[in-house]
Amino acid sequence: MSELLDFLRLLFTDPFGLFDIPMREWVSDAVGWIVSNFRDFFRSHVSPPVRGVMETFQWALSSVPPLIFLALLYIIAWRAASWRVAVFAVIAFALIGFMGVWDQMIVTLSLIATGVFFCILIGLPVGILCSRSDWFYAVVRPILDIMQTTPPFVYLIPAVMLFSIGNVPGLVATIIFAMPPMIRMTNLGIRQVDNDYIEAAIAFGSTPLQILTKVQIPLALPTIMAGINQTIMLSLSMVVIAAIIGAGGLGLEVYAGLERLNIGQAFVGGIAIVLLAMVLDRITQGLGEKGPASRAKD
Amino acid sequence: MIRAEGVTKVFGKNAGSAIPLLEQGKTKDEIQAETGHIVGVKDANFELEPGEVFCIMGLSGSGKSTLIRCVNRLIDPTAGRIFFKDRENGEREITAMNDAELRELRKHDMSMVFQHFALFPHRTVLANTIYGLEIQHRNAEESQQVGRKVLDMVGLGGWEDAYPHELSGGMQQRVGLARALATEAKVLLMDEPFSALDPLIKVNMQRELTRIQKELDRTILFITHDLDEAMRIGNHIAIMDAGEVVQIGNPEDILVNPKTEYVANFVEHADPTGVLTAGTIVLPFDDTQFERVAENGELVYYVRRSHPEGFRFGIDRKRRLQAVVRPGHHESVEIAPLVQIAEHAAEIARTGRRDDIALRCDAQTVLRTVLKGRSCSTVPTVVTDADGRLRGIIDEPELIHGILEKRGHREHAEATAADEKPSAGGAG
Numbered sequence A: 001m002s003e004l005l006d007f008l009r010l011l012f013t014d015p016f017g018l019f020d021i022p023m024r025e026w027v028s029d030a031v032g033w034i035v036s037n038f039r040d041f042f043r044s045h046v047s048p049p050v051r052g053v054m055e056t057f058q059w060a061l062s063s064v065p066p067l068i069f070l071a072l073l074y075i076i077a078w079r080a081a082s083w084r085v086a087v088f089a090v091i092a093f094a095l096i097g098f099m100g101v102w103d104q105m106i107v108t109l110s111l112i113a114t115g116v117f118f119c120i121l122i123g124l125p126v127g128i129l130c131s132r133s134d135w136f137y138a139v140v141r142p143i144l145d146i147m148q149t150t151p152p153f154v155y156l157i158p159a160v161m162l163f164s165i166g167n168v169p170g171l172v173a174t175i176i177f178a179m180p181p182m183i184r185m186t187n188l189g190i191r192q193v194d195n196d197y198i199e200a201a202i203a204f205g206s207t208p209l210q211i212l213t214k215v216q217i218p219l220a221l222p223t224i225m226a227g228i229n230q231t232i233m234l235s236l237s238m239v240v241i242a243a244i245i246g247a248g249g250l251g252l253e254v255y256a257g258l259e260r261l262n263i264g265q266a267f268v269g270g271i272a273i274v275l276l277a278m279v280l281d282r283i284t285q286g287l288g289e290k291g292p293a294s295r296a297k298d
Numbered sequence B: 001m002i003r004a005e006g007v008t009k010v011f012g013k014n015a016g017s018a019i020p021l022l023e024q025g026k027t028k029d030e031i032q033a034e035t036g037h038i039v040g041v042k043d044a045n046f047e048l049e050p051g052e053v054f055c056i057m058g059l060s061g062s063g064k065s066t067l068i069r070c071v072n073r074l075i076d077p078t079a080g081r082i083f084f085k086d087r088e089n090g091e092r093e094i095t096a097m098n099d100a101e102l103r104e105l106r107k108h109d110m111s112m113v114f115q116h117f118a119l120f121p122h123r124t125v126l127a128n129t130i131y132g133l134e135i136q137h138r139n140a141e142e143s144q145q146v147g148r149k150v151l152d153m154v155g156l157g158g159w160e161d162a163y164p165h166e167l168s169g170g171m172q173q174r175v176g177l178a179r180a181l182a183t184e185a186k187v188l189l190m191d192e193p194f195s196a197l198d199p200l201i202k203v204n205m206q207r208e209l210t211r212i213q214k215e216l217d218r219t220i221l222f223i224t225h226d227l228d229e230a231m232r233i234g235n236h237i238a239i240m241d242a243g244e245v246v247q248i249g250n251p252e253d254i255l256v257n258p259k260t261e262y263v264a265n266f267v268e269h270a271d272p273t274g275v276l277t278a279g280t281i282v283l284p285f286d287d288t289q290f291e292r293v294a295e296n297g298e299l300v301y302y303v304r305r306s307h308p309e310g311f312r313f314g315i316d317r318k319r320r321l322q323a324v325v326r327p328g329h330h331e332s333v334e335i336a337p338l339v340q341i342a343e344h345a346a347e348i349a350r351t352g353r354r355d356d357i358a359l360r361c362d363a364q365t366v367l368r369t370v371l372k373g374r375s376c377s378t379v380p381t382v383v384t385d386a387d388g389r390l391r392g393i394i395d396e397p398e399l400i401h402g403i404l405e406k407r408g409h410r411e412h413a414e415a416t417a418a419d420e421k422p423s424a425g426g427a428g
């Protein structure tokens, strides 16, 4: 009798104390299990390609003399967007150089390029698959939500456990964090293509692959470019955070500055990040708006 | 060339379940109310002869687009069969083809023109035109040559490198037509291709389509909601009402003998002058209408019974028309072919209508041409056959009657509709 009373009292005062889900232990165990079983696999099969791409970008970008870099930047920004954007880009990069963080910027740029490279490499085909199968998209969607909303710090630690510190875990975290918009926008862009065009393509005997490559992807390109733009922006923010686990570049500049209470150093890093972000954003936005696929329907 | 047998399309999850209901004779609305299924097309039968323009006409929502899409299987019919016949491969059943066979059919035998053009916005005019050839992996250079040639044909030479959005609606549809012509498919499916165009441009396009169709000898299935358009370009017209083909016939059949009130409503607002022929409106030369009044050697003279004091028509022993004599005269007026005079109608109208020339035409001449001739001469028009024998005359009563009365009207339609259950009969 008194046991039942105790139970009822507990039920009203502390219902969650009655039963405990040992989630912490489960996750710790799972991560521990993955780390102990797959660490070697990740280090031998995932790290090298990521590091290889990263080093290639870094080598290519840092071997261009700054003046030529600025000239190329001008041309790219001008072709992709407008001469205004081009002028702004050159001024912004020159400022970065004059503030003495050019080399750090090159590292950050290489990290972003690597992240975006893998995001496109994986995200584009996955996005295409999503657009072709409602079932597949239903499975992928919650995964994308998890990838995008989980606070980055939560998976920075497992990343370190798998890859140890350095650029690679930062990059892996970046790829996971920045990929969802690529998949979402590819899927959206393809699904949005007006059925009239698909019908016309079918009426002339196109195969599904021909419809995809000759009609759907070209017409989805502005949306896909918007996805790439978002992916670049997310990569940039993640690359900065990844400095905590040993990634280099501008993020490290900020992190190191804060650690040593050198506000000036942190501030310079911060300004450089903002400038870099603005330039990348304007150029990729221009690309999306200017391409032939963005021509209005009528 | 194309034959459709009992083609039915029901939209909805379990479309097949609606077929028995249709067979019980339930209407589109009843089925929609009972099962939620939408009947797009119900038991359509028709046949296209090689080289003809076959029009499908009906109000919006009557199932025209659904039917034409069944022909190249952009939509799979729920029931019924469609056949395609050509010289190389004989008769093949489109409704039995698998995906690969369908692609071959669409590549080589049937192309399509769309109401809203559906030009690819990211491709230039030339690249749009040769899309079908590109799909077939044809040699790029040859394709471009073909593309330029077809663009010239539709009057778009010089626009190869423009993008669709830089063109007017009429020009965009010319590209649509060029794209469909480039593959050299023998059959063209055209779903309201000119409906989105301004009236003047529309008439131009109709004329050019007719020219190109003759020049290239294509067979065309043409959809429209405009009966005048159907009558102007169609050899046969099928009229659709709420998913059913209610009448098939040549333009004049439809105009003169509308089978249902729905058709009669269309006909009432159609322009008959380009469709009705002299043979339909003529006052036939026979004893009930004409009276023998005199004989003069070789010729026998007749007058119209309702007009005994009017013109006298002299025929020889073989019934060939030899003389048209004005009241109060003895000599025949000049008898000239109508087509010759009609060409100079405007000129003659300026100098005044003549009363000393009778115009001769054959039974196939359309009312519009007869009217044109009439504006040149006050003498009744005479209709003769190939041997010059008199078939009858066309005077003012016949012209007025032809314009106002000859096309079927509602009273008549109701009478026929009652004893003749409207069904999608065979080809006209």
Ligand SMILES: Nc1ncnc2c1ncn2[C@@H]1O[C@H](COP(=O)(O)OP(=O)(O)O)[C@@H](O)[C@H]1O
Pocket (backbone or CB within 6 Å): B011, B012, B038, B039, B040, B058, B059, B060, B061, B062, B063, B064, B065, B066, B067
């Ligand atoms: N995909 C579809 N799903 C459901 N109903 C449809 C579909 N396509 C057409 N319909 C219906 O079928 C009927 C015929 O449509 P349609 O063939 O487009 O007519 P039309 O081309 O003569 O205007 C209409 O009632 C329309 O609402």
Ligand SMILES: [Mg+2]
Pocket (backbone or CB within 6 Å): B064, B065, B066, B191, B192
């Ligand atoms: Mg339609």
